[in-house]
Amino acid sequence: MRVDEIGPDLFRLSLFVPGTNIQFNQFLVKDDQPLLFHTGMRQIFPEVREAVRRIIDPACVRWIGFIYRGSDAGGAGKRRQPRVARPVTRDW
16 A cells, blocks of 8 residues: 655555556544544455554544545444544544
């Protein structure tokens, strides 16, 4: 998984899947209360977690955000929550 700092304390975590010719992106905001935007599909969650670990301790993630309910955006959301110190999620 590729990790790029695209702004001050703003990171894009991206995984390109050649067989499908699709790139999946998650975003991490490194802050006092870090935000992981999209968790990705369940299948790629271990890679997302390791990419987060390269930047911060994954247990420090305070907020998890999604723009829609889809397996590509938040399919790993339920797997992520128990690993977060104080997860906060909201239904829209």
